[in-house]
Amino acid sequence: MYNFTKCGEGSYSFEPRRPFYVVDNSDDSGTITTLNPKVVAHTAKVSGKLAVSRSLASVVEKRATYNGCTATEQTALVSAVSAAKTYASNASDYLAAHSSSTARYTMWFGPYTQPRHKTVQSHFSNIASNDFAGFRFDCTCTDSGTYAYVYPDQYVQSLMNSEIS
Numbered sequence: 001m002y003n004f005t006k007c008g009e010g011s012y013s014f015e016p017r018r019p020f021y022v023v024d025n026s027d028d029s030g031t032i033t034t035l036n037p038k039v040v041a042h043t044a045k046v047s048g049k050l051a052v053s054r055s056l057a058s059v060v061e062k063r064a065t066y067n068g069c070t071a072t073e074q075t076a077l078v079s080a081v082s083a084a085k086t087y088a089s090n091a092s093d094y095l096a097a098h099s100s101s102t103a104r105y106t107m108w109f110g111p112y113t114q115p116r117h118k119t120v121q122s123h124f125s126n127i128a129s130n131d132f133a134g135f136r137f138d139c140t141c142t143d144s145g146t147y148a149y150v151y152p153d154q155y156v157q158s159l160m161n162s163e164i165s
Helices: 071-097 103-109 114-129
Strands: 010-014 020-024 031-035 042-046 065-067 136-141 148-150 157-161
Touching: 065 071, 071 114, 071 136, 103 114
Parallel strands: 065 136, 136 157
Antiparallel strands: 010 042, 020 031, 148 157
């Protein structure tokens, strides 16, 4: 990819570097072969209004993936993620404002300790700030009584029971 927005209109000549190195993996030997092909430079003229370049981050974005999820389930999952982020943000704000034991805290997390409070607040803050863009939602579970679950070593994958939607 070439960016001509800074250098502007004009004629540009392109020629590949030589030699070419080819790795042969057909027999798992990884043999490297050197090629010196005859090449001809290519000239191209760039003109007109050149677009302002965008950063690659704005062009390529992660998206959640879905396995076995209907369009309705995908829509529900997008809504659920939004609701979870709001819930987590509210919980994180509450915990930041209350650095001692409250009835609400002990009901959910047991006896107050500062290390536990810090851990709980950190978890809610992390959930609230996650965009969940790289998540993989799997709706193929049909286990009775199971609504959703995650594997501890596969944080970015959530499995849903498709029979509850």
